[in-house]
Amino acid sequence: MRQSPAAVVAAVDVGGTRIKASLVDRSYTVVTQTTVATPANIREDIGQVVTSTVRSLLADAPAASLAGVGVVVPGLVDEAGGIGRLSVNLGWRDLPIRDAVAQGVDVPVVLGHDVRAGLLAESRLGAARGHANVLFMPLGTGIAGALMLDGVVIAADGWAGELGHVVIDPDGPVCPCGQRGCLEVLGSASAVERAYAAATGQSASAEEVAHRTEAGDPVAGEVWNAAVAALGRGIVATVTLTGVDRVVVGGGLAQSGEVLLAPLRADVMARLTFQRPPQIVPAALGDRAGSLGAACLVWDAL
Amino acid sequence: MRQSPAAVVAAVDVGGTRIKASLVDRSYTVVTQTTVATPANIREDIGQVVTSTVRSLLADAPAASLAGVGVVVPGLVDEAGGIGRLSVNLGWRDLPIRDAVAQGVDVPVVLGHDVRAGLLAESRLGAARGHANVLFMPLGTGIAGALMLDGVVIAADGWAGELGHVVIDPDGPVCPCGQRGCLEVLGSASAVERAYAAATGQSASAEEVAHRTEAGDPVAGEVWNAAVAALGRGIVATVTLTGVDRVVVGGGLAQSGEVLLAPLRADVMARLTFQRPPQIVPAALGDRAGSLGAACLVWDAL
Incomplete structure (x- = not known):
């Protein structure tokens, strides 16, 4: 039949x-x-x-x-x-x-x-199931963001979620967007690669910098920690302003897993004072x- | 009858x-x-x-x-x-x-x-009527915040809107909350008063510093502009992250009117690159x- x-x-x-x-x-x-x-x-x-x-x-x-x-x-x-x-x-x-x-x-x-839809999928099928206040943060060549607040994915006429262009260090490097010290020029995979090349004269992928950090290479570790600290500041600003209590980290850089997430959690916890601590978890849907x-x-x- | x-x-x-x-x-x-x-x-x-x-x-x-x-x-x-x-x-x-x-x-x-209710009232009866993506920012001794996004006042279990504790300058003065360089210690009425007292040895209210700024007093002007710049950075971070396109400024400091709002608009416009420019208006309901x-x-x- x-x-x-x-x-x-x-x-x-x-x-x-x-x-x-x-x-x-x-x-x-x-x-x-x-x-x-x-x-x-x-x-x-x-x-x-x-x-x-x-x-x-x-x-x-x-x-x-x-x-x-x-x-x-x-x-x-x-x-x-x-x-x-x-x-x-x-x-x-x-x-x-x-x-x-x-x-x-x-x-x-x-x-x-794409990113807001990704958050919707993570909230329904993935790492944000059962959560109403979520930052979805795909980290790759750039840094994107999407917010779910009070159970709704926020669009704001399409303008919401530009986490990659929140200024972390007003004296930092110029971003292609024209601002200085955007999260994207400090905490993305490209930022890690640029900083490592500047420090060593060698080119290495962000994944390779992560491996060298794990292996104890001090220069790689310094570059990696600087990116983690920038991401930590971006997450804390988002938590403070919006009240999200779950951060879903996606994108290529999240493939590094705990080499990224463990120090990121520690960095965020050290920065928080009165705010509600967020859970920081890897995306589930790749x-x-x-x-x-x-x-x-x-x-x-x- | x-x-x-x-x-x-x-x-x-x-x-x-x-x-x-x-x-x-x-x-x-x-x-x-x-x-x-x-x-x-x-x-x-x-x-x-x-x-x-x-x-x-x-x-x-x-x-x-x-x-x-x-x-x-x-x-x-x-x-x-x-x-x-x-x-x-x-x-x-x-x-x-x-x-x-x-x-x-x-x-x-x-x-x-109180602040989220104030935003609801401004959105229904006051300076945010007809707008769906709004930051309500009462400026006084402290700095509060409330967000309306996609037409809904965001609560996030009560944690949303702590704009006063977004870090503007990580090397700034310690905030009572424990972080350094929160917007509240750089851009509130108290911050203006502290900075003016530190610069001159004289005590003056934030309102008086505003008057002296208008009258051309260079020290008052410098103190005032530093507070405006901190507020500008806080607004730009909020616009970038959430997509709000209207900022309703309330609280005691907003009584200064255009002495505050005119340089604040100029500061925000100078910082924006790709973001949607917000209208910055005084609260209507006091x-x-x-x-x-x-x-x-x-x-x-x-």
Whole structure:
């Protein structure tokens, strides 16, 4: 006997270098998934790129019946209007992404923001389950942020969560954004790599600096601790201002695990005086948080 | 012909030195109001103090019919539980304020937080009307804060909004909270007074320092500008992290008006790079924001 078609949504996370896409059923099980390189002409072709990715997923899952499409993108996103307001990396401004995708499919399409969607997924399926006041902090080449407060992921018209550009040291290095001493130029993977190269004349990845720190290399340790201290200050400022009590650390730098998290917890605890101490935990969903969040958004909308 | 009784709520703002109370009708018109000194034994007698204040208001308004009581207090407040979790100024910890007041009245009682209630009132009746992403920043002896994000006043279990204790200068003076360089020790009225006394050996109120700044006194100007710069940094950090686009400045220091607001706007604009510029405006409801907010809370609950 043939099974009746299982309803799925297509969840597509359009990033600067890769597009991660999956079919996700009502219980958030990933039926099938794929990763493709982001084409250079994504700005012009986003509707076609997303719909052809969805079609190739559906070809792999003949028993699936498509109920909707969720797309998440970086930058500044107008979720209600379905518009990518600005992405420096992907080169668009005021791009009507939802409508472009909707032209290629005959199901509802929802547009979201990659990091806020990632937080939604972590809160529903991952490391923030059962928590109402959460900072989601993906650490990589840059530093992103998203806030859940009183149980709601905050958008503020797309402007919320720019933790990477909170000024930590007003006399610090100039950030590409134009401010000085942003968290991103002090605590990101790139910042660790730059500081290590400046101190030693050698190039090493942030992961390698983490390994050398663990192995007892004093110069690597100093560079690593400076990044941890910047992250600690950013977390404490966020806790003080917003009252979050759980910090979910994601992104490439979080792959370092306890080499990062143990000193980060100690740094934050040492800075706090009267504030509620946050739990600092690794993200659970890895680089699939964005696409799972896209699935949450579209299932919620259906 | 005698009028039928008009429904009112009693709105009571219990502060460190004064209790401000009013009867407020459904259209937020203040029917009558009073201010009394906060008694020393407020912790033991809060139920009796509030109910006797409400009775004296009702004696002044014989045509009014009491529908509910809203009480707002400072510190850490568990609004759902009706409990004052902690107030250093008023000397309580885990005080069941709502139940204490309810014993003396036969109408529903609602407990709220003074600053968050003030923001609710400013958003409904005052300087934040029509805005969904707002920082309310009362500046006085201390610096308080409350956030409205995506149209909701954020509580985070009572921990949200401690803007006065965001670290602005990690090498700054020690704050009573134990951190160094909190906004409160750099940008409050007390901070202005301390800095002016340190620079001149003279004591002058923050208001007087503002007057001398306006009159061109260079030392006063330097002290004033340092406080403005600290406030500017606090506002920019809040804008960056939360996406607020309206800052409502209240409290005693806001009485200085444009002597404060004009340089503060210029300072913030000079610091912003990519962020959405906030409007910085004076509070509209003055020291009645808290009690009007208490009225909003209880009318909403009825």
